[in-house]
Amino acid sequence: MAIPEEILEKARNALTHAARPLFFHDDDPDGTCSFVILYQFCKEGSGVAIKTSPVLTKEYLRKVDEYSPDLIVVLDKPKIDDEFLQAVKTPIVWIDHHEPQIETAKRFPNLFYINPRIWDDADNRPTSYWSYRIAKNNLWIATVGSVADWHVPDYIDEFAKTYPDLMPESYTGITDLYLDTPIAKLIRVIQFNLKGSTTEARKSVITLTRIESPYEILQQTTSRGRFLWKKYERLAAGYDRMLAEAKATAAETPESNILKYLYTDDSMTFTSELSNELLIRYPNRIILVGRKHDGNVKCSTRSKDIEMPTIVTESLKGCEGYGGGHRNACGIVVAEKDWDTFYAKFSELVDKALQ
Ligand SMILES: [Mn+2]
Numbered sequence: 001m002a003i004p005e006e007i008l009e010k011a012r013n014a015l016t017h018a019a020r021p022l023f024f025h026d027d028d029p030d031g032t033c034s035f036v037i038l039y040q041f042c043k044e045g046s047g048v049a050i051k052t053s054p055v056l057t058k059e060y061l062r063k064v065d066e067y068s069p070d071l072i073v074v075l076d077k078p079k080i081d082d083e084f085l086q087a088v089k090t091p092i093v094w095i096d097h098h099e100p101q102i103e104t105a106k107r108f109p110n111l112f113y114i115n116p117r118i119w120d121d122a123d124n125r126p127t128s129y130w131s132y133r134i135a136k137n138n139l140w141i142a143t144v145g146s147v148a149d150w151h152v153p154d155y156i157d158e159f160a161k162t163y164p165d166l167m168p169e170s171y172t173g174i175t176d177l178y179l180d181t182p183i184a185k186l187i188r189v190i191q192f193n194l195k196g197s198t199t200e201a202r203k204s205v206i207t208l209t210r211i212e213s214p215y216e217i218l219q220q221t222t223s224r225g226r227f228l229w230k231k232y233e234r235l236a237a238g239y240d241r242m243l244a245e246a247k248a249t250a251a252e253t254p255e256s257n258i259l260k261y262l263y264t265d266d267s268m269t270f271t272s273e274l275s276n277e278l279l280i281r282y283p284n285r286i287i288l289v290g291r292k293h294d295g296n297v298k299c300s301t302r303s304k305d306i307e308m309p310t311i312v313t314e315s316l317k318g319c320e321g322y323g324g325g326h327r328n329a330c331g332i333v334v335a336e337k338d339w340d341t342f343y344a345k346f347s348e349l350v351d352k353a354l355q
Contacts, residue, residue, distance in 0.1 A: 001119045003130065011093050011114060012134050014071060021045035022069035024056050024077065026127075027201070029190045031076035033145025034095065034131040036209050038073060041135035045069075047205060050077055051198065054098075058083035064090070076127035080104065085111060095131065097124045129153050140166075140186075140214045147177050148187045166214060175280050182218060188273075189217055192235040193228055195268055204228060239270050246274065246289070250282055257354050258347055259285040264292045275300035275329075286350050290332075296321070297339055299332040306353045315346040 015021065021042050025035040027049040035047050048063050050056060056077050061084060064072065072090050074080060078098035085092075085108045094105075095114045105113035114130065116123040128145025132138065132155065139159055146153040152174050153159075160167045166182040177183050193204035207224045211217060216225030246261040253259070259282050261274070275289040279302040286306070290299035301308055308330045312323045316334065319342045323332030334342045 002123060003114060003116050003119055003133075007114060008130070008134050010112065011095070014091065014093050014112065015042050015073070015134070018042055018069075018071035019044060020067065020069045021071040021073055022064065022067045023047040023073045023075060024050055024060060024063075025074075026054075026076035027051045027194050028076070029148035029187050029194075030126045030128050030145045032190055032194060032205060032208070033128040033141045033148070034075040034126075035205070036141050037128060037131040037135050037138045037145075038075070039209050041137055045073075047209075049194065049198075049201060049205060051201075055079040055081055056084055057081045058087065060084065061087050064088060075131070095127050097127055097130075125153070126151050144183055144186045144190065144214075147174065147183050148190070150174055150178070152177065163214065166218075179277060179280055182214070186214055186217065188236065188239075189228055189232040191273055192232045192239070195235060196231075200231075204231060235268065238265070238268065239273065242270060242274060243277065246278055247281070250278075250285070256347075257286055257350050258288055260288045260290075260343070262290045262292060262297065266293065269293075269298070271298060271300045275302045278302070279304065286354075288346070292336060295336050296333050297336055299323075299334070301330045301332060303328050306350070311346065311349045311353065314349055315342050317345070 015038060021044060023035050023039060023045060025031040025047060032049065039045055039047060046067055048060065054077065056074055058081050069090055072088065072092040074092060074094040076096060078096060079101060080094065089110060092111045094111060097116055100115045100117045101113065102118065105111055116125055116130065126146050126149035128142050129151065132142030139155065139162060143153060143156065143159045168176055168181050171177055190208065194201050207227050210224050216222040217228050220226040220229050242263055249261055250259050259278055269291055271289050271291050275287045278287045278289065283304045287302040288299055290297040301312065307327050309324055312330045312332055316323055319334050319338035321332065321334035321338065323330055325331050
């Protein structure tokens, strides 16, 4: 069963009556699009992107004190610290689609927790999907946010009818929408605008809340659209160069099960975007993208079929580092001095798993 309509209605009510909502959202496209949808629905409030961790920590209590909200809305964050919840008496609406935090939800009466997996563990539709169901506005942002989180929403046909030129002529699944389409371009525009300093990213998110049509960005028809596009273009140059290098590596190593790409860039990280894109382009290979930084290599690994967490843990044995994640996507940090040891073990285990 999906989230019942009366639950969504309750959230809608809380948002309708809020005069000063304070939004904490994840700093990926899903979290950001959720914020844009609900902020425009309220036409009031302030937003804070949580950049560094999957947890809303007590450090953010300062933001609550500063703003004195009458409603707190937490979007697309898997966890909230107990200290944060103990200190806040304001009502909280928390919408998420990661591992359900049922125990936490029970312990705090001012917390209204919405997670589709409570009703159906297989239902992990993104936060922007549910935000759209609550607010019923901003179809294009809701579509971009959902596709960015790897989900084709059930309102895609409505999107296609409203914006036929933004859809590919035909598609069979998410991968046909995720790359090389106008939707994909909008995802990149949002992703790249969230990079950089907090102040810079905040300016971009505020600009995004004022955009009324995707063409403002795609065709740069307004100054706010141009603003977002410019930052996107500036970063896309670096990203595209890395992508081209990774593709060249793939062509040079056709026999390898692993597509490994390492880069050094002190200003910007593209590791997760790059590894997602490479997995779609090379679904038969294990993707390993790493950024050398501060004596470490910070990596993302992706696989279509084989289970990565055990391979990651095993490969890290005897190395300085840590890693883990989901079945098909893991993060790894390993000391640069131990890279060769790590990689030798990693490729041995990948080859074995694919035999
Ligand atoms: Mn999400």
